[in-house]
Amino acid sequence: MIFITPLLLFLPSCVSGTFVVNVTQTSYHAEENQNITLEWTFSTRRDTSLRSISIVCEMFTEIRRYLLFHLHQGVESPESQDPEFSGRVQWDKDVLTEGRLTLHVSRLRTSDSGFYVCDIFVIPDESNSRRCWLIVTAAAELQTQRPTESPQPERHRFIWIYVGLAVTLTLLSLSAAVFKPRLTKCLCRKR
Numbered sequence: 001m002i003f004i005t006p007l008l009l010f011l012p013s014c015v016s017g018t019f020v021v022n023v024t025q026t027s028y029h030a031e032e033n034q035n036i037t038l039e040w041t042f043s044t045r046r047d048t049s050l051r052s053i054s055i056v057c058e059m060f061t062e063i064r065r066y067l068l069f070h071l072h073q074g075v076e077s078p079e080s081q082d083p084e085f086s087g088r089v090q091w092d093k094d095v096l097t098e099g100r101l102t103l104h105v106s107r108l109r110t111s112d113s114g115f116y117v118c119d120i121f122v123i124p125d126e127s128n129s130r131r132c133w134l135i136v137t138a139a140a141e142l143q144t145q146r147p148t149e150s151p152q153p154e155r156h157r158f159i160w161i162y163v164g165l166a167v168t169l170t171l172l173s174l175s176a177a178v179f180k181p182r183l184t185k186c187l188c189r190k191r
Ligand SMILES: *[C@@H]1O[C@H](CO)[C@@H](O)[C@H](O)[C@H]1NC(C)=O
Pocket: 020, 021, 022, 041, 042, 043, 044, 099
């Protein structure tokens, strides 16, 4: 949280000049192992070419940040991508020059939850950025299995507590029966 708070103060919608970056959705919700498409739109001109576009997209969690997409003057540079997202991010080249950045993130993990910021720079305009949230929850089948599994070990534990108690009580009464006569015998002898 300490890490995110200063960023939240500086990143929001500071629209500088005429160059605008929007998100089509401010938050997304998905399940583990699903695929998702995150989308940003930005201002373009008639002559906007692929080579004039540079983009850096990062994912922020409470702990750290991950670079998931880097486009340098129209050329993707996968070497700067965080291994966490390796082979899981695809984009559409043909819609980019129309001002649409579509990032397809596949095989989602719960650790992909966080906010995603894309900084888009188009020559000769200024750059701008927007963020959206993604929440990835654990797969549904894992959640439904849990309630049916948990009561059983609980019941077994109680059975063993009762068995343990019964055994202890039996042993106690037996030992009392065995030792009591001896104790009285000893006391008698001393007298
Ligand atoms: C951004 O959003 C505003 C307000 O919804 C809209 O007027 C504008 O056309 C959008 N621009 C782009 C480039 O998506």
